[in-house]
Amino acid sequence: xxxxxxxxxxxxxxxxxxxxxxxxxxxxxxxxxxxxxxxxxxxxxxxxxxxxxxxxxxxxxxxxxxxxxxxxxxxxxxxxxxxxxxxxxxxxxxxxxxxxxxxxxxxxxxxxxxxx
Numbered sequence: 001x002x003x004x005x006x007x008x009x010x011x012x013x014x015x016x017x018x019x020x021x022x023x024x025x026x027x028x029x030x031x032x033x034x035x036x037x038x039x040x041x042x043x044x045x046x047x048x049x050x051x052x053x054x055x056x057x058x059x060x061x062x063x064x065x066x067x068x069x070x071x072x073x074x075x076x077x078x079x080x081x082x083x084x085x086x087x088x089x090x091x092x093x094x095x096x097x098x099x100x101x102x103x104x105x106x107x108x109x110x111x112x113x114x115x116x
Contacts, residue, residue, distance in 0.1 A: 009033075046112045054088050057110075 009032055045051060058081065065077045093104040 043112070046110070051110060054084060057088075058084060 050056060061077055061081050061084070065074055065081070068074050068077065088108055090105040090107050093106060095102060095104060
């Protein structure tokens with residue numbers, strides 16, 4: 001997705017955005033202090049559990065849909081909205097001879113904030 005380089009008080013972040021149809025690359029210069037505050041805030045929000053619900057994620061995707069002006073990016077967000085229920089539903093795990101009466105499954109959880 002992106003990588004960063006710290007030079008003085010700024011962090012240069014190279015971000016690649018890839019959709020099904022095209023890709024683009026952009027360099028952003030963000031003050032280090034702001035990036036640290038933003039990352040800390042995102043981690044706290046994730047750890048609070050607020051972002052775990054499907055409804056919250058759906059509202060965030062709908063907000064992205066209103067934000068984007070490029071139709072190609074809107075199509076990707078629409079696809080994510082369509083698939084969200086499938087991505088988050090529980091997955092059944094096969095039973096074995098020792099657990100014939102059990103119902104085993106695992107729940108897919110979001111990864112969290114990805115940053116160093």
